[in-house]
Amino acid sequence: MFRESSARRTVRLALLLFAFAAARLPPAAAAGPSEYEVKAAFLYNFARFVEWPLDAAGVDGTFVVTVLGRDPFGSALDDTLRGKKIDDKRVVVRRVSRSEDVGRSHIVFISDSEKDRLPAILKSLDAAPVLTVGDMNQFAERGGVIRFKVDQDRIRLEINVAAAQRSRLRISSQLLKLARIVEPGMGS
Amino acid sequence: MSFLGSLTIGRKLTSISVLSSVTALLSASAAFLAYDVHTFRQSLTRRIATEAEIIGFNSASPILFKDAEAATAILNGLTAEPSVRAAAILDLGGTRFASYSREGAATPLAAPAGLPLTSQQFGPQGLLVSVPIQFEGRAVGRLLINAESRELRERQWRYAGIVAIVLACSFVLALAISRVVEKTISGPVLDLAATARRVSDGKDYTVRARPAGGDEIGALVSTFNAMLERIEGQNSDLEQARTELEKRVEARTRELAASNKELEAFSYSVSHDLRAPLRAIDGFSKALLDHCDASLDEKGRHYLQRVRAGTKRMGDLIDDMLGLAKISRKELTRQRVDLSAIAERVAAELAGRDSGHRLRVVVEAGLTATADSGLVEVLLENLMGNAWKFSSRKDDPTVQVGRVNGKGRVFYVRDNGAGFDMAYADKLFGAFQRLHSDAEFEGTGIGLATVQRIVNRHGGRVWAEGEPGKGAAFYFTLEGEA
Numbered sequence: 001m002f003r004e005s006s007a008r009r010t011v012r013l014a015l016l017l018f019a020f021a022a023a024r025l026p027p028a029a030a031a032g033p034s035e036y037e038v039k040a041a042f043l044y045n046f047a048r049f050v051e052w053p054l055d056a057a058g059v060d061g062t063f064v065v066t067v068l069g070r071d072p073f074g075s076a077l078d079d080t081l082r083g084k085k086i087d088d089k090r091v092v093v094r095r096v097s098r099s100e101d102v103g104r105s106h107i108v109f110i111s112d113s114e115k116d117r118l119p120a121i122l123k124s125l126d127a128a129p130v131l132t133v134g135d136m137n138q139f140a141e142r143g144g145v146i147r148f149k150v151d152q153d154r155i156r157l158e159i160n161v162a163a164a165q166r167s168r169l170r171i172s173s174q175l176l177k178l179a180r181i182v183e184p185g186m187g188s
Numbered sequence: 189m190s191f192l193g194s195l196t197i198g199r200k201l202t203s204i205s206v207l208s209s210v211t212a213l214l215s216a217s218a219a220f221l222a223y224d225v226h227t228f229r230q231s232l233t234r235r236i237a238t239e240a241e242i243i244g245f246n247s248a249s250p251i252l253f254k255d256a257e258a259a260t261a262i263l264n265g266l267t268a269e270p271s272v273r274a275a276a277i278l279d280l281g282g283t284r285f286a287s288y289s290r291e292g293a294a295t296p297l298a299a300p301a302g303l304p305l306t307s308q309q310f311g312p313q314g315l316l317v318s319v320p321i322q323f324e325g326r327a328v329g330r331l332l333i334n335a336e337s338r339e340l341r342e343r344q345w346r347y348a349g350i351v352a353i354v355l356a357c358s359f360v361l362a363l364a365i366s367r368v369v370e371k372t373i374s375g376p377v378l379d380l381a382a383t384a385r386r387v388s389d390g391k392d393y394t395v396r397a398r399p400a401g402g403d404e405i406g407a408l409v410s411t412f413n414a415m416l417e418r419i420e421g422q423n424s425d426l427e428q429a430r431t432e433l434e435k436r437v438e439a440r441t442r443e444l445a446a447s448n449k450e451l452e453a454f455s456y457s458v459s460h461d462l463r464a465p466l467r468a469i470d471g472f473s474k475a476l477l478d479h480c481d482a483s484l485d486e487k488g489r490h491y492l493q494r495v496r497a498g499t500k501r502m503g504d505l506i507d508d509m510l511g512l513a514k515i516s517r518k519e520l521t522r523q524r525v526d527l528s529a530i531a532e533r534v535a536a537e538l539a540g541r542d543s544g545h546r547l548r549v550v551v552e553a554g555l556t557a558t559a560d561s562g563l564v565e566v567l568l569e570n571l572m573g574n575a576w577k578f579s580s581r582k583d584d585p586t587v588q589v590g591r592v593n594g595k596g597r598v599f600y601v602r603d604n605g606a607g608f609d610m611a612y613a614d615k616l617f618g619a620f621q622r623l624h625s626d627a628e629f630e631g632t633g634i635g636l637a638t639v640q641r642i643v644n645r646h647g648g649r650v651w652a653e654g655e656p657g658k659g660a661a662f663y664f665t666l667e668g669e670a
Contacts, residue, residue: 038254045252048324157253174249178258 036073038155039135039148040080043107046131046146047086049175052106053129053168063089066102068121069111071095072135099124110134110144118142129168140182145169147182158182198374202366209362210355217351224347228340232271232315233308236335239269240319244331247277248323251285259286266290266333273314273336277321279329297332305330310337376400380409393420456513459506466506470499501632508634511566515641520560527555527564527599531589534568538576538587546583547576552590555599559646559666567642570635571601571662577631578624578660579605592663602661607654616652639664 033041043065063086067073081091086106094105099121102108108130114121115136122143125132132144139147140160145167147158157179164171195203243262250259259277266272266288274289276297287296305320305327314336321329376398383397396413400406473495477484484492528551535549549572557564572587579585582604592598606624608616615621617640622633639662643650646666654660 042253045249048252049249155254172249174246175253178249178253178255 034076035150035155037076037080040073040076042148042155042157043077043109043133044080044084044086044091046133046175047091047107049172050131050164051170051172052131055129061089062092063087064092064094064103064105065107065109066094066096066105067109067111068096068099068102068114070113072111073109102130105130107131107133110136110139112136118144125167127166127168131167131169132163141184143184145171146179156180160184196374197377198366198370201370201374202363205366205369206359206362209358213351213355213358217347217354221344221347221351224343225340228343229310229315229337232335232337232340233317235269236272236315236317236333237308237319239266239272240317240331240333243275243333244319244321247286247321247331248328251277251279251321251329252323256286260288262286263288269335271335271337271339273334275331275333277329277331280327282330285329297334299330299332372401373405376405376409380405380412384412387416393423452513452516455509459509459513462506463503466499466502470496470503473499505632505634508632508638512634512638512641515563515566515638515645518560518563520563520645522558522560525557525559525561525564527557527568527589528553530561530565531555531568531572534565534572535587535589537569538572541576546585547580548584548586550586550588550590552588555589555591557597557599557666563642563645564666567639567664568601570639571664574631574635574662575601575603575605575660577605578607579603581605597665597667598663599665600661600663602659604659607656607658607660608652609656610654613652613654617650 047063047065065077065081067077071077077093081093084091096102099114099117102125106129108125110118110121110132112135118134118136118139119142122132131146133146133148134144135148135150140158140163143160143163145160145164149156149158157175158181159171159176159179160182161171161176162184243265246262247259250256250262263275263277263286266275267290270290272288272290274287274297276287277285278299279285282299284296284298289296299318300316303316303318305318307316307318309316313334315334317333317335319331320327321331379400380397383395386392386395393416396416397409399413400409473492477489477492477496481489531549531551535551538549539547568589572589575587576585579587584604586604588600588602590600590602592600617636621636622631624631640650643664643666648665648667650662650664652660652662
């Protein structure tokens with residue numbers, strides 16, 4: 001009983017918080033795409049500007065996008081990638097909470113929730129042909145390949161070219177020219 | 189070419205050569221300019237299209253990653269192409285994503301409604317090129333580039349300047365050339381014209397045009413000269429013939445005048461000398477009648493009467509002939525003559541002679557002429573006398589004197605008397621010519637000859653119209669018919 005009522009309170013609080021958050025959404029959000037809708041579209045675009053090594057091709061002819069940790073996209077990622085194809089491969093979205101479950105993915109979005117475990121995650125993916133994307137602080141400097149950085153309502157890109165090379169990914173110059181190139185170990 | 193009509197041949201040649209050279213040059217320049225504009229536009233279009241291709245390729249990722257700054261930076265690369273005025277990257281909905289304009293002057297570029305995604309067109313603003321921005325074979329946006337053909341305009345101005353200079357040079361050159369040509373073509377023609385003018389103005393057929401070359405003008409000049417020569421020859425022949433003729437006429441006239449004078453003197457003296465024996469015959473006949481009346485029987489008396497009548501008639505004839513001669517010799521003095529007044533006077537005299545008082549004379553008022561009044565009186569006396577004479581047997585003898593149509597210079601004397609047959613009209617005016625016997629109407633046959641002489645001396649004309657039994661009309665003029 002007690003556990004039950006505690007759980008109900010938690011749910012009620014979550015609903016309240018959700019309502020509060022919904023109320024705080026700026027009115028413009030209704031007109032333009034939200035931050036994560038844009039990020040979802042960017043994820044799709046990355047796939048078009050990055051070349052994976054041949055052995056990274058999915059066995060079952062799918063292009064796998066994995067969200068590791070708490071998913072911030074909501075339905076945006078599924079909506080954006082639904083029915084899309086990359087190099088004639090069907091795009092599949094997976095959500096995992098542990099880096100061991102990442103498996104054969106082309107893109108891994110490492111959620112902000114995993115920021116403490118980042119070195120371990122990156123280490124587990126080391127040299128695997130995986131494009132790591134994240135939006136946590138210092139993501140690129142710490143060894144991630146592409147970081148979304150929100151700057152004055154605009155999403156800028158930071159790319160760690162060395163990390164990409166280690167993962168044997170070829171990033172198009174068209175993409176590179178839009179991004180800030182980050183050397184590993186820059187910053188703190 | 190009617191505006192060239194009044195110019196001299198030289199001017200015409202100059203105008204034609206200048207006109208044709210200017211026309212040729214202008215049309216050639218126009219063609220070159222059109223070709224130049226065309227090729228320049230083509231090359232501009234090709235250049236801008238290539239540029240657009242490159243920029244479009246580079247703009248795909250900025251659009252996909254919504255990086256307006258990067259897109260703007262790419263567009264700013266167009267600074268290197270000075271003919272580009274403005275450029276813009278639009279998303280598929282037509283919203284401007286990034287734009288570029290040289291010197292920041294032009295208003296932001298927008299796609300005209302209905303502009304195809306791929307198009308190249310020239311408008312008042314210059315060249316507008318639109319290319320799709322493609323990624324993986326799909327359009328993700330559109331690039332618009334507006335290139336101004338300022339360079340083209342500069343070229344056109346430069347071209348126009350060159351054309352103007354060449355035009356001026358060729359104008360001067362054509363002028364100079366035509367001056368030279370003019371000397372060889374219009375020189376002889378002008379010389380010919382001057383000669384022709386001298387000939388027609390001065391009637392001088394001795395001049396000759398200067399011989400020209402062997403062309404058509406040369407042939408014309410030599411033909412003209414030959415013609416002048418022939419005219420000159422004919423002229424001198426004509427002149428000679430005329431002088432000869434004049435001389436001959438003069439000689440004949442002199443001869444004629446002399447014989448005429450002789451004849452006149454002869455007839456005068458004959459007439460005059462005939463009078464003396466006539467007077468003797470008449471005088472002695474009368475004396476015989478007076479003194480020997482008793483010794484004469486009726487028959488003898490009658491014969492003597494016949495002798496006397498004969499002498500009287502002969503005397504009348506001589507008088508008339510003397511009168512006719514006098515008329516011929518009398519000097520003509522023209523003055524204003526009142527024909528109406530003279531006719532009235534003659535009418536009064538006729539009325540005095542007319543014992544029966546039956547004669548009616550109608551004279552139109554205001555008949556005047558410039559003539560010799562003495563001769564006019566003799567003329568009217570004869571004509572009206574005739575009229576009276578030949579109408580005297582009518583019940584209502586009427587004589588009219590007037591002008592034809594009441595005006596003009598043709599006068600007439602008309603009667604309602606015996607008239608005459610028009611078949612003999614040409615015999616009326618001869619001396620001693622009579623259409624009627626003396627028994628019918630007495631007369632000498634000199635009257636109408638006198639009339640004709642008077643009219644002739646005035647330079648006029650006389651003629652008659654008549655019909656037997658219905659009267660006669662005599663028409664005359666007293667002045668030469670102009």
